[in-house]
């Protein structure tokens with residue numbers, strides 16, 4: 001096939017995959033291209049929990065379904081792919097109607113339970129397969145395959161193609177198994193070729209007498225084998241069962257493996273596919289929480305690829321994930337294994353590995369909203385929302401304390417000090433009286449000021465008046481009287497300023513006691529506009545101290561806790577921009 005043709009076919013397949021979920025052409029040439037699609041065709045998905053551990057001895061695989069379902073992530077992610085879910089709940093041993101009494105001697109441990117459980121499981125699988133396009137079975141140990149494959153094979157007319165992804169061959173017969181564990185036997189129990197080796201009427205196997213051989217060894221392909229017992233090896237070779245062990249996977253690569261496997265067991269894609277995935281097929285690094293981990297297995301990505309390619313055939317009807325044991329390993333191990341199981345299941349549901357990480361921080365809801373069109377405009381507002389929320393938070397963080405400080409806006413003005421270190425402290429607002437008192441005290445202490453006058457003021461449009469000889473408590477003079485004093489003081493002040501300058505020049509040479517430095521600029525500014533908040537913030541009681549000439553002196557004392565009006569404007573503006581961005 002020419003490159004041109006392959007390209008065309010690839011484009012056609014990518015398009016058809018989007019419409020029909022079928023993008024893999026088998027048969028002559030067996031081209032696989034465009035098998036991934038960003039938007040899988042919506043379908044109904046049935047979920048069955050196989051809460052079962054009777055196929056082996058360890059406690060825990062019966063908690064597998066709960067662990068995989070936990071938190072509702074899997075369900076939400078499947079819905080996000082556009083599928084509908086029908087959950088058939090978990091099948092537990094306790095739910096079974098008539099468990100037969102335990103057999104004293106049998107070649108399969110717990111066979112009395114396994115017989116009833118697998119029969120019921122087969123029924124549930126049949127129901128789900130009838131009602132849904134895809135069935136997901138959450139194991140459970142691998143013995144549940146007896147029930148699931150039986151149920152699946154019963155519903156199809158053609159042969160069923162079984163892809164068995166496992167480190168183990170699970171092909172022991174009740175006679176050859178050393179453990180007697182059914183999870184090491186499902187293949188022999190299901191395949192017709194083994195019937196001459198297994199008599200279900202003998203050896204305490206009666207509870208499984210209902211089990212028909214539903215598949216043939218030629219319908220089966222193994223992927224991932226690396227822990228095969230000697231007798232199992234003989235059986236595999238003797239029956240010519242298709243197997244891709246770890247060595248062949250390393251030789252030809254997993255994509256080629258799944259391509260070849262499907263081509264061999266389902267060449268025309270007529271058969272339904274049953275994908276049975278034991279988590280121990282993966283390296284323990286990816287799936288540590290399992291009963292019989294074996295080193296050197298598949299990577300999670302390889303198993304995902306197996307699920308993707310199989311799903312892309314459009315023939316995958318059932319995927320089961322087995323042997324996940326949440327009681328094995330640390331909570332990190334369990335988390336890792338569960339995540340791996342979920343990722344494989346989602347791949348089987350048509351999830352496209354196009355860059356969005358499934359366990360994203362957007363949460364399940366946002367994820368389900370944004371998943372389907374990851375590159376569309378739909379996603380953009382999501383990110384905008386996030387940044388807007390952040391901006392709101394920032395604005396509140398800055399504005400609230402800023403406004404608190406702004407409430408304190410005002411000045412304490414000390415004026416009319418003199419050579420005798422007598423100072424008046426005039427608060428511009430009655431709220432600042434306590435601070436004014438404080439300021440006065442500080443002046444007294446630090447600068448050896450003998451007399452502090454603190455005036456009260458109702459209006460803050462004030463310039464200090466003639467000092468009143470009240471020590472630390474505010475006077476109760478009326479506002480009119482205060483205003484008159486202020487005016488008087490203002491006139492006096494201007495005259496004094498001129499005189500002061502002269503005096504200072506004259507007395508520059510003489511050593512003088514400590515004086516308070518006049519903050520001329522501030523004073524002038526204050527006189528011009530006494531209500532104006534200052535843009536700086538200062539809690540100094542006095543601006544400076546200087547050995548200076550004698551004479552009356554005036555100083556400003558700041559208890560400025562203000563944000564400048566322009567600063568406020570910037571903050572409010574930022575806030576509004578963030579809100580309406």
Ligand SMILES: NC(=[NH2+])NCCC[C@H](N)C(=O)O
Pocket residue numbers: 142166168170172177178179180181183184185229278280292323
């Ligand atoms: N699916 C499995 N984990 N199987 C383990 C089988 C182990 C062993 N071969 C047995 O027959 O007991």
